[in-house]
Amino acid sequence: MPRKSVAIILLLLVFALGAWAQTPKPKQYKLSGTVRGTWGERLEGAFLVITPGDKGVLTDKQGRFSVLLEKGTYKITCQYIGMAPLEESVTVADDKEVELMLTRTNFKLKEVEITSRPVTDVNSTHMGSSFIDQKMLTRMPKLLGEADVLRSVSALPGVVNAGEGTSGFFVRGGSADQNLVLMDDAPLFNANHLFGFYSVYNPDILKSYELHRSGISARYGSRISSILDVSLRDGNEERMKYEIGVSPISGKFSADGPLSDKLTFLVAFRGAFPGYIMKLFPNRNIKNSSGHFYDGNVKFKYKLNPKNTISFSGYHSADGFKFPNDTTYQWKNTLGTLKWSHLFSNNFTGIATLVKSHYANKVEGIAIGEEFALNSGIDFTQLKLDFGYFGLDKHQLDFGGDAAVYLIDPGELVPYGSSSLNRRRLESDKGYETSLYVNDEMTLTDRMTLSAGLRFSQFAKIGPSDTYVYAEGQPRGDVNIIDTLSYGAGEVVQTYYGFEPRFSFKYSLTDNTSLKAGYSRTRQYIQLISNTAAITPVDVWKLSNKHIEPQVADQVALGYFYTSPESWYDFSWEVYYKKLYNQIDYKDGATLLLNPTLESDLLFGKGNAYGSEWMLRKNQGRLTGWVSLTYSRSFRTIAGNTAAETINGGKAYPSNYDKPVNLNIFTDYHLWPKWKMTANFTYTTGRPVTVADSWYWYQGQIFANYTGRNQERMPDYHRLDVSLNREIIKRGNVEYSGSFSVYNLYGRKNAYSMLYQHYYGEAPAAYKLAVIGAPIPSINFNVKF
Known part of the structure; x- marks a missing residue:
């Protein structure tokens, strides 16, 4: 096109925009x-x-x-x-x-x-967040008779599950430990029961939960991928109420009500013994295993006066699992949140929160000659102050800060019986994390809103600690240790700090349509050292130190959002790009458990992830539900100073969480009064794996030859679950409800992992391990009175 024509077109466009801008509104x-x-x-x-x-x-x-x-x-x-x-x-x-x-x-x-509230809020600056209430959760198809918060999260855009039979999840190319999972503001370091068949959340006392995967407010910190903020309901103020629920493997009980005109309470208890159900699983190890768990919640809320409220939320759980003739696992969670809410004025509120979270696990070897007990855990204490001020015209101001203490027990191995093992213990890992934040949501014009926030966080690794010094230019390892630096109790070993700017921008095209853009920087000072897909009791939590720098992520996102008149439909489309720093991977044959020089088996590099997420939801009518489609990629680049500290020749390779296509379809159909049929279909690309492309003999033994990390994939994953739900039947003050579900309706044998079978005189042959390879029916019945 001639330059003169281009100039004329641009001039006309400028005049048109100027005329539009000058049009009186x-x-x-x-x-x-x-x-x-x-x-x-x-x-x-x-x-x-x-x-x-x-x-x-x-x-x-x-x-x-x-x-x-x-x-x-x-x-x-x-x-x-x-x-x-x-x-x-x-x-x-x-x-x-x-x-x-x-x-x-x-x-x-x-x-x-x-009617259901829409997922898409076109009039706020929020993006990359999804909200689900308790009523919708209980309608979704269930595994073993229990609605599951963590499993339902994987049905949302940008989220993929960690594997069959697990409730771990990955968000926008991040690992499982990069998600901050909360229960009434207290973090959970293992949110699973029975290795992921259940989550720690009791659905009967759930209020709501929201997953933030972009546009994260400066109020949140400590993780770089997402925030899962789960709230439990308070006790009701009207009268005492009780609820009993049963399923094939579990039973539960809850009670709540007023203790006085100012004090309410809620208690809930669950227990499960799935031994006979596990015998239906096709996998031999699962079939011959046994397990159990119980958990309990308690919540009090005391209204001192119209301006002051004090509440306490507590939780405790215990799990046990035994594999045949081999190993037993036990783990416990204990949480507590004490909160004081104060209303300074109608436009100024404040909340002080004291948080305690303790996680402990025990692995016990029971094989003859190898008996041992391995104990480890993590203790977390935090004080938070959050304020909200709404008195400024066109501004909504949030600000505050927090201080936290981490104390990690990485493990002690105690042999017993006829064991030939030696006793070992690693030193504890201690650190302090503090932060300050401010977030201002500003109404710029009738169509434009900006939410701008800034968070400053600081972390200090504290002694006692012995830190190894390695020879420069050499791979880290025992043979290359040249010195040991010893720090006493309370001495600062290493300090890290940084700013975390956040902003989200909304422009309303119409009353029902908007464009949004956002940027966020997040920092994480604690990491999970694990080579498994989901969080397990044998994983190691590790604080940043001289050798392990904090993980950092920069994310930009752009989105289009639409809600139809009367909110019958809503639609969202988001694209994002993430740059990740100080990402952790592992050397071949790395030793992660009870390793005093753990950093010598870790490799560090960069990552990048990008994707596009679509979600269409129907909120009203006889048929409701949503379709969620995500296309995303996630890569890591590990290029160290030596060949031993480099992966894939320094070239980018798919991360363990790279699943390009993720499709979820959820439907909720009103069959007839009080009866609803729900179905959930999920499909994802198979997870990357490292496999041998050839085998060779050396001195009478077979060895594998690997050409690159994560260059092959497991089979694609897909599954259909269905549920028939009977809505609440009321007989006076008694309410009945129930459901019948089938998990994995058509019996898909989805691969959990890929293993090798050795045959005498031949190269090992690969085969897939399927944990759930058959339809799993379940029934659930609840009574409230």
């Missing part, structure tokens, strides 16, 4: 407010629809919302799970503050229909 005013329950609690995640215009908005953690509207009269419809819908008329002629009070559902009504 009606003045808009800020309608903001708070959504509360009638008992005073601010309700996070309440969904409001404002008509005319069909604007949808969600309340934040403080129960606050804000939206720009032209002068006029509007109808606000507010919905919240377990609450009666509220409709109010509001006249907007200036900036206006309102307070909406929701009441509990009136159980005397025949039926109260509360």
Whole structure:
């Protein structure tokens, strides 16, 4: 095209944009407010629809919302799970503050229909986050009769599961330990029961959960891939209520209610003994294994006065698992969260939170001549202060900070009986992490909103500690240790710090459509040293030190979001690119357990991940559900100073979490009154594996020859689960509900891992290990009274 024509086109475009910019727009005013329950609690995640215009908005953690509207009269419809819908008329002629009070559902009504809130919030700066409430979770098909938070997360865009029979998950090319998994603000270092067949979350007392995978607020830190923020409900204030549930392998009980007009409580207990169900599995090791778990929750909430509330949430669990003739595993989680919420004014709130999380595990060898007990664990303590200020025009300000202490026991091996093993113990690993943050959500114009945040974090590795010094230019290893630096108790071994800027930008194309962009930098000072797909009891948690630098990730994301009028449908499309630094991989034949020179078996490099995520959801009607499709890639590059510290010749190779295609389809069909059929189909590309391309003989033994890491793939993964759910039947004050599910309906033998079988005189042959290779039916029945 001639340059003159291009110049004319550009000139016309400039004039058109200028004319559009100068077109007078009606003045808009800020309608903001708070959504509360009638008992005073601010309700996070309440969904409001404002008509005319069909604007949808969600309340934040403080129960606050804000939206720009032209002068006029509007109808606000507010919905919240377990609450009666509220409709109010509001006249907007200036900036206006309102307070909406929701009441509990009136159980005397025949039926109260509360529509699902959309996944896509087009009017906020939030992107890369997905919200699921307890009601939707309980409808999803179940494995062994129990709804599972972690397994349901893998049905969301940008998330893939760690493998068949596990509830671990990977987010946008990151590893399992790069996800911060919370229960009422307390982190979990192993969120699995029975190696992943169950998660630690009791679905009967769940309030809601949200997964943040981009656009993460500066309020969150400590992990570089995602935040899974799970909230448990409080005890009800009306009367004592009880719930009993049974499934083929488990039983559970919960009770909640008021102890006084100011104090409520909730207790819940679960236990499972899946021995006879495990005999249905085709895998011989699983068939002959045994396991059990129990867990319990307790929660108190005390309302001192209208401005002060104190709450406590506690959790304890214990697991046991035994493989035939070999090894037993035991692990425990103990969590506690003490929270004080204070209302300084209607526009200024504060929350002080004390967090404790303790994880301990024990591995016991029972083979004759090799008896041993291996104990390890991690202890975490944190104090957090979070404040929210809403008094500035067109600003919503959040700020605060936290201080945390990590104490890791990497393990002690204690032989007993006729064992020939030697007793060994590694020194403990201690560190301090502190941070400060500020986040401001600014309304720039009637269509543009910016959320800008800055987090500053600092970490100090603390003695006592012996740190090895290795010869320069040589691979790290025992033979290349030239000195040992000894640090006393309380001495600072190494310090790391850095800024973590975050921002998200929203531009509204229409009232129902928006474009969003975001950038975030995240830092992580604790890492999981593991060569397995999912978190297991034998994994090693390790703090950053002189040899292990913090993991850092930079992520940029761009998205398009749409919600149809009346919120019947919503659609989102996001693309992202991540750059990761100080990523960990392992030397061939690395020793990870009880290794005093662990850093000598670790390799460090860079990573990059990119992808595109689509999600279409139908929220109303007889058929609801969603389709989620993700295309993504994840690579690592390990190029050390020597050949022994280099992988794949220094060229990029697929990470262990690289699964390019991930498709999930979830449907919820209203068959007839009180009966619903749900189905979930998932498909993912097979996980990368390193396999031998040839074998050779040397001195009478067979050895494998590997040409590159993760150059082959396991078979693709796909599975269909179905569930028939009976909605609640009410008989006076008693409620009944139940479900029948089939996990892996068509019996797909998905590969969990790839192993080799040795045959005399021949090269080993590869075969896949399938943990669940048959349909697994289950039934669940609940009674509330």
